Each structure stands twice: as structure tokens, then as C-alpha cells.
Amino acid sequence: MTEPRPAPTSRPLGQPFDLTGKRVWVAGHRGLVGGAVVRRLAREDCAVLCVGREDLDLTRQQAVEAWMEANRPDAVVMAAALVGGIKANDRRSAEFIHQNLAVQTNIIHAAWQAGVGKVLFLGSSCIYPRDVAQPMREDALLSGPLEPTNQWYAIAKIAGIRMAQAYRRQYGCDYISAMPTNLYGPGDNFDLDGGHVLPALLRKIHEAKVEGRGEVVLWGSGAPLREFLYVDDLADALVFLLKAYSADDHINVGSGEEITIKALAETIAGVVGYEGRFVFDTTMPDGTPRKLMDSGRLAALGWRPATDLRSGIAATYRWFLDNAERLRQ
């Protein structure tokens, strides 16, 4: 068993973290969030470390410990996780709880062992109770039952928040947690079965237009409300937090823009140029009726998003069109 020891590079908690000259590991660099964080870090004076799944399976504890020891990053952004939309979360409960607990536990513990100075853990808005007061504040965590469709993933994410806090408390590590709202953007997962609503609807609506179909099927009632944040805005917020945030509490990262799923489909149709109608498959789950983040704490620190929903969807659609051939393979 590893003996507790202070992290060799540990700094006093509550201080800014200077990225200059640092080695930052973006775990999950090929994903939606990881890719955006790599793009954003290119504007900082730091070295970005990346390793693909083929060279490091993050569910393997010894491999993660060996990689961390060999590469000794100064900071880690944890953008690696098993992620999916409502159907994937609902149908693959064992994979979601197992892989997420394994990946995050391995990274946080190995970071502590290797003396990593700063770790940024990423959770999700689904950590909050299903019927919680809106907008959802950070202190609403664990105040009620979770949404059943994604509780397995949510439990793993809540464990990640507590793990970062525990390593702060016992070992004095500057490990922090950010909770993003629903994300979208270049590099998203456009898989119709496994992905989230925004990329799925972009693809469905685009294909209906190209094939001349008069209707598109939406899952559920179309009534649930979701808040969407453009992924490059998230990446900017994460770099901001990496540098400026050092506290026990997790912090929400949202856009403040809320929309029903039906209105989202109509907005996407406007961007794509589709004039057909929408029908609703109510055998599919709605999930949480509403999940709007209270991002007041982050705003008070001085950070705000830059991209409105329509512009973000237009940029994502351009990316989708540019990459459509590759996505089909």
C-alpha cells in the first residue's frame, strides 16, 4: 500500500496557478472537451501533453500510475470519461459507473503520487437532484434524489468531486472540480444512438434536408428545458479556473441560456435550412425536466461566455459539413 506523503510540488492552497512553462496533461484530448482545451492552451505559454487510448487505457490503474510517474505533468485537465446522451446513459449503466469511477480514481490518485500540483476534475450538471430548485446552485448537491436515466454516471461524478475534496483536505493538493452544463461544438459525437441531443438533431435535420424528408423524429415530448454552452467557451472557462480557482467547492460552468428541446430543433432547422416538421417519439425518455445552472459564482470571479446559441450551432454545423465524410467512415 502506498504510504501517504505530501505532494512534492504542493503549493499553498487558495493561490493562483501560473501556467507559464508548465507541462499540462489534457486527458481525453481527442474528445469534444479535450480537443477544445488543447486549442485554448495553445494560446498559453505552456507545454501540452497528450496520450491516446491505444497507448494508455485510463481504466488500468498500474498503467496510469506508470505513465504519470514517467511524464510528471505539473497540471492535469481531466477531460477523459465515458460520455453519452440519455439513451446511452440509460442502457449502459454498468459501463458508465464502472469506467468513470475507474478513470477518475486512477488519474486523481496517480496525480497525488506523482506530486502533480494542480488537477481539474470535470463533472456534469446531472450531479444535481432531478427536482431541485432552478437555477441550480452548487450547494444543492446531494439534497435530493437523482434523475434515474443518468444516476449511474452522476454517482461517479459526485464521487469525483468528493475525491478531489478529500485529497485537498488530507494531502493539501490543489485539486478542483468544475461542473459544465450540456455542451456542444466542433468535435462532438454525432452518433444518433449514443450522442447528446444537439449533435444528434443537427445530423438528423441535415440528413432529412439532403434526403428530402418532410419530418424528423425527436425523442420524448420536446418539452424538457436544457442549457447549452459552446465547447470553446467551456475551454476558456477551464483555463481561467486552472489559473485562478483554488477552493474546496465545485463550481458551475453554464451559459445561462435555456431552451426547450422543440425550440432547439427549430433553431437548428433555421441554421440548416430545413422546412419540414417535427414529430415526437414519446416512448423515449424526457429525462430531467429542467437543468439550468446558477453560474453566479463563476461570473463573480470575472468569467462570462462569448458565444450565443445560434452562432455556436452555425459553427458546429460548418464543422459537421467539413468533417461529414470522415464521420461516415
Ligand SMILES: NC(=O)C1=CN([C@@H]2O[C@H](COP(=O)(O)OP(=O)(O)OC[C@H]3O[C@@H](n4cnc5c(N)ncnc54)[C@H](OP(=O)(O)O)[C@@H]3O)[C@@H](O)[C@H]2O)C=CC1
Ligand atoms: N459533452 C457534454 O455535453 C458534457 C461533458 N461533460 C464532461 O466533460 C468531459 C469530457 O466530455 P466529452 O469531451 O464530451 O467526451 P468525449 O466522449 O468527446 O471525450 C472523452 C475522451 O475520453 C477518452 N477516454 C474515455 N475513456 C478512456 C479510457 N479508458 N482510456 C483512455 N481514454 C479514454 C476518449 O478517448 P477515445 O477518443 O479513444 O474514445 C475521449 O477522447 C467528461 O468528464 C464529461 O463528463 C460535462 C458536461 C456535459
Ligand SMILES: C[C@H]1O[C@H](OP(=O)(O)OP(=O)(O)OC[C@H]2O[C@@H](n3cnc4c(=O)[nH]c(N)nc43)[C@H](O)[C@@H]2O)[C@@H](O)[C@@H](O)C1=O
Ligand atoms: C450532458 C448530460 O447529458 C445527458 O442528459 P440529457 O441532457 O438528458 O441528454 P441528451 O442530450 O441525450 O437529451 C436531452 C433531451 O433531448 C431529447 N432528445 C430529443 N431528440 C433526441 C435525440 O435524437 N437524441 C438525444 N440524445 N436526445 C434527444 C431527450 O429525450 C432529452 O429530453 C446525461 O445522460 C448526461 O450525459 C449529462 O450530464
